[in-house]
Amino acid sequence: MRHLIALAALTLATPALAAPEVGRPAPPLALTDATGKPVRLADYRGRTVVLEWNNPGCPFVQKHYAGGNMQRTQATARKGGAVWLTINSGAPGKQGHMTGAQAAAFVAQEKAQPTAYLLDPQGIAGRAYAARATPQLFVVDGRGTLVYMGGIDDKPTSDPADIATARNHVLAALAEMRAGKPVSQPVTRPYGCAVKYAG
Amino acid sequence: MLTRLSCLLALFASLLVGGVAFAQPAPHITATLVAESSRPAAGRAVTLALAMRPAKGWHGYWQNPGDSGVETTVAWTLPPGVKAGPLQYPVPHRLLIAGLMNYVYEADYAHLIRVEIPAGLAPGTPLPIRGNARWLACTEEICVPEQAAIAIDLTVGDGVADKTATFDRWRAALPRPLGDTASFAATPGAVRLAVPLPAAMAVADPYFFPLTDGAIDYAAPQAVSRNGDMLVIETKAPPGGTTPSAIEGVLKIGEGSGLLLTAKPGTVPAAGTPVAAAAEGAGGGGVTLLAALGGALLGGLLLNIMPCVFPILSLKALSLARSGESERTARIEALAYAGGVILVCVALGGLLLALRAGGASAGWAFQLQDPRVILVLLLLVAGIALNLAGLFELPAITGGDSLVAKGGAGGAFWTGALAAFVATPCTGPFMGAALGAALVLPAAAAILVFAGLGLGLALPFLLLGFVPALRRRLPRPGAWMDRFRRILSLPMFATALGLAWILGRLAGVDGMTLGLGAALLLAVALWWVGLRQARGRSGSWWPLAPAAAAAIALVAVIPRAPAVAQPAEGGLLAAEPFSEARLAALQATGRPVFVYFTADWCLTCKVNEKAAIERAEVADAFRHRNVAVLIGDWTRGDAAIGRFLSGQGRSGVPLYLFYAPGKPAVTLPQVLTPGTLTALTA
Numbered sequence: 069m070r071h072l073i074a075l076a077a078l079t080l081a082t083p084a085l086a087a088p089e090v091g092r093p094a095p096p097l098a099l100t101d102a103t104g105k106p107v108r109l110a111d112y113r114g115r116t117v118v119l120e121w122n123n124p125g126c127p128f129v130q131k132h133y134a135g136g137n138m139q140r141t142q143a144t145a146r147k148g149g150a151v152w153l154t155i156n157s158g159a160p161g162k163q164g165h166m167t168g169a170q171a172a173a174f175v176a177q178e179k180a181q182p183t184a185y186l187l188d189p190q191g192i193a194g195r196a197y198a199a200r201a202t203p204q205l206f207v208v209d210g211r212g213t214l215v216y217m218g219g220i221d222d223k224p225t226s227d228p229a230d231i232a233t234a235r236n237h238v239l240a241a242l243a244e245m246r247a248g249k250p251v252s253q254p255v256t257r258p259y260g261c262a263v264k265y266a267g
Numbered sequence: 268m269l270t271r272l273s274c275l276l277a278l279f280a281s282l283l284v285g286g287v288a289f290a291q292p293a294p295h296i297t298a299t300l301v302a303e304s305s306r307p308a309a310g311r312a313v314t315l316a317l318a319m320r321p322a323k324g325w326h327g328y329w330q331n332p333g334d335s336g337v338e339t340t341v342a343w344t345l346p347p348g349v350k351a352g353p354l355q356y357p358v359p360h361r362l363l364i365a366g367l368m369n370y371v372y373e374a375d376y377a378h379l380i381r382v383e384i385p386a387g388l389a390p391g392t393p394l395p396i397r398g399n400a401r402w403l404a405c406t407e408e409i410c411v412p413e414q415a416a417i418a419i420d421l422t423v424g425d426g427v428a429d430k431t432a433t434f435d436r437w438r439a440a441l442p443r444p445l446g447d448t449a450s451f452a453a454t455p456g457a458v459r460l461a462v463p464l465p466a467a468m469a470v471a472d473p474y475f476f477p478l479t480d481g482a483i484d485y486a487a488p489q490a491v492s493r494n495g496d497m498l499v500i501e502t503k504a505p506p507g508g509t510t511p512s513a514i515e516g517v518l519k520i521g522e523g524s525g526l527l528l529t530a531k532p533g534t535v536p537a538a539g540t541p542v543a544a545a546a547e548g549a550g551g552g553g554v555t556l557l558a559a560l561g562g563a564l565l566g567g568l569l570l571n572i573m574p575c576v577f578p579i580l581s582l583k584a585l586s587l588a589r590s591g592e593s594e595r596t597a598r599i600e601a602l603a604y605a606g607g608v609i610l611v612c613v614a615l616g617g618l619l620l621a622l623r624a625g626g627a628s629a630g631w632a633f634q635l636q637d638p639r640v641i642l643v644l645l646l647l648v649a650g651i652a653l654n655l656a657g658l659f660e661l662p663a664i665t666g667g668d669s670l671v672a673k674g675g676a677g678g679a680f681w682t683g684a685l686a687a688f689v690a691t692p693c694t695g696p697f698m699g700a701a702l703g704a705a706l707v708l709p710a711a712a713a714i715l716v717f718a719g720l721g722l723g724l725a726l727p728f729l730l731l732g733f734v735p736a737l738r739r740r741l742p743r744p745g746a747w748m749d750r751f752r753r754i755l756s757l758p759m760f761a762t763a764l765g766l767a768w769i770l771g772r773l774a775g776v777d778g779m780t781l782g783l784g785a786a787l788l789l790a791v792a793l794w795w796v797g798l799r800q801a802r803g804r805s806g807s808w809w810p811l812a813p814a815a816a817a818a819i820a821l822v823a824v825i826p827r828a829p830a831v832a833q834p835a836e837g838g839l840l841a842a843e844p845f846s847e848a849r850l851a852a853l854q855a856t857g858r859p860v861f862v863y864f865t866a867d868w869c870l871t872c873k874v875n876e877k878a879a880i881e882r883a884e885v886a887d888a889f890r891h892r893n894v895a896v897l898i899g900d901w902t903r904g905d906a907a908i909g910r911f912l913s914g915q916g917r918s919g920v921p922l923y924l925f926y927a928p929g930k931p932a933v934t935l936p937q938v939l940t941p942g943t944l945t946a947l948t949a
Binding site for chain 2: 087088089125126127128159162163195198200201224225226227255257258259260261262263264265266267
């Protein structure tokens with residue numbers, strides 16, 4: 069009885085998160101891009117979609133942009149037919165929050181290769197995907213099923229020198245999908261800065 | 268906002284141009300390498316510390332940083348043969364930011380590193396220790412990866428430690444290994460852990476910090492309860508995670524005090540008595556407050572059926588039904604009762620907040636930790652029980668005389684106040700979660716939670732007052748009421764018994780005897796009061812005065828030191844506290860010495876003590892051979908004991924050593940039998 073009450077209190081106290089799960093349909097996504105155009109995940113049914121949580125002020129994001137690792141990963145993914153959506157869930161006033169114009173400038177300056185840079189200042193998409201770190205990546209297959217979630221690679225450091233020897237989880241997952249194989253490491257640990265949600 | 272962003276972009280651009288992304292002129296956390304001994308001995312180990320000092324507002328990360336962040340690493344450059352062990356992390360804090368959990372250090376902390384110096388080095392050999400440390404420094408807003416070259420020059424020497432005090436303080440902050448294995452059970456969405464921990468071991472704000480990633484949802488609250496010698500932790504599993512083969516982590520049991528443990532898949536008992544806990548360091552927000560309020564209301568409602576409250580409520584309801592008063596009077600009485608209940612709850616909450624402000628880490632049961640409060644409650648409950656049993660009549664409760672005649676509202680108010688005060692010992696088990704939340708909520712919100720508790724407690728009586736239909740469904744008054752009242756005294760006596768037991772735990776047998784003596788005195792005085800009442804004398808209350816005086820005197824003299832904390836009370840084996848000096852002195856006299864190391868949180872230790880050590884046959888055998896017994900109590904992580912343990916190659920307790928005269932120590936098995944011990948003296 070007491071136990072039930074404690075559990076009930078717990079359940080109430082936990083924010084309701086529709087937490088994503090590998091092997092299940094990816095949570096829906098409906099945001100606007102840097103130019104104000106609406107973009108939905110459902111628009112890309114039939115194609116592989118990579119979601120990248122981004123905060124240009126985060127040193128761990130900078131680790132992968134400064135040396136061009138993220139841009140190369142984006143280019144490789146898109147060459148293989150995938151859609152790449154970069155998402156910014158930084159709340160206004162928090163580190164890395166950007167307006168559409170700033171986002172477009174960021175993409176141009178970094179020579180980034182996303183299909184679209186999406187703005188999520190209220191953290192709706194971020195909460196739906198339980199995105200906790202930047203960078204954090206998700207891969208959704210053509211049927212809308214989540215097949216990968218986690219970090220960009222397996223070297224959780226801020227040292228750019230580690231990129232050369234790291235396993236790029238996203239490229240590995242995309243290669244396995246193209247070969248018709250299941251993703252061998254479907255859940256990994258993202259590392260980096262906390263997503264700067266409102267509140 | 269824009270300027271801030273442009274600053275960030277400018278920083279970003281400069282980093283790109285510079286190519287060196289991590290040059291920090293002034294780090295937000297400074298790291299210094301310190302050695303416990305500047306002249307470590309060859310063939311032995313020396314402890315180094317990476318002392319970290321975060322600037323105000325900045326924090327560093329635990330080994331498992333939580334939802335984001337990274338652990339601290341050191342790339343060592345060491346002289347040939349010198350080996351550095353892993354970084355050891357002190358027990359961290361929780362920092363919840365916008366729903367994401369961070370396991371951090373917000374004040375100065377130190378990583379200890381065990382460094383092995385190879386044998387055969389000549390004294391005077393220089394030992395340059397070099398390394399590159401990398402860590403992440405964050406505020407609630409931004410993160411900066413930092414690094415520093417760390418260095419210290421040591422010389423091979425006599426191994427004398429010169430910074431013992433500082434290192435002992437750092438060692439005390441490290442988690443201590445729990446000797447026993449914990450178990451866990453994972454179901455989709457939920458994880459439950461059972462940690463063996465003696466029921467007598469008090470814990471404050473317990474929290475399980477997982478080292479194994481993907482085992483639990485970091486940001487989810489943890490429900491912690493005690494079921495006998497098991498501490499049960501229930502929380503959410505992360506979505507889509509796979510069940511690990513083992514869960515490692517640190518169970519925090521008090522401020523800066525933690526136990527390092529490994530849980531294997533196994534059975535987890537049902538949750539027991541909840542422990543006030545699992546409140547996040549920051550955040551919270553409306554949802555938490557609402558849940559805490561709901562929990563408080565529900566808890567208050569449930570309190571009505573607790574043995575220590577139900578008699579009062581029933582009698583109040585009975586007197587209301589019996590009086591046959593007007594609707595208006597009934598409502599006023601109900602409101603007065605509710606007012607009394609809520610006022611006392613809020614006052615208790617205010618007291619708790621005052622204690623909290625005073626830095627005392629007090630749970631709801633904070634009253635139960637002070638034997639004087641327990642004594643007062645014991646006398647109060649005993650008095651109520653005797654009243655219910657019919658020894659004497661109390662105006663406010665039975666509604667039989669002057670107070671009610673003066674107006675029911677006053678009597679009802681005091682009955683409500685009494686009900687709330689009496690209910691406090693029962694709230695611990697019911698209210699753990701909500702009150703734990705109240706302790707970390709802002710003061711206004713916390714008071715609101717206490718008011719909710721009072722409202723819940725008053726709700727049934729309010730209903731009786733405002734819904735006459737309910738009152739009419741109460742049984743008709745009659746002779747059975749007296750019988751019922753007598754029966755209701757039984758749970759009240761049981762409550763008094765429980766309080767006497769708690770008093771015994773807090774103040775020892777002497778304290779409990781004093782308390783029971785006071786209760787006896789009170790009973791005699793009340794009996795006298797009852798006799799005078801029966802004869803219809805006025806001023807029948809004066810016999811209570813000497814009893815009250817005696818009780819006040821007792822409150823002043825009752826022992827306050829928790830007797831349970833004394834290790835094994837020396838008792839049967841005439842044991843003494845352990846120290847290396849005492850051990851050496853005893854050995855010098857040629858006596859055999861049995862040394863055992865224990866801790867209140869170590870279940871194996873307690874089982875061994877009960878089943879094998881504190882036995883008459885062992886005591887006889889030891890006395891026969893004049894065996895001296897020393898106890899090392901490591902409950903609070905005593906540094907001298909910690910050093911002795913590691914000198915014996917142990918990281919924790921239990922440890923049983925027997926020193927026969929002139930012989931090296933024999934290490935006894937971790938599971939003892941009386942036979943093992945008596946055989947030592949054969």
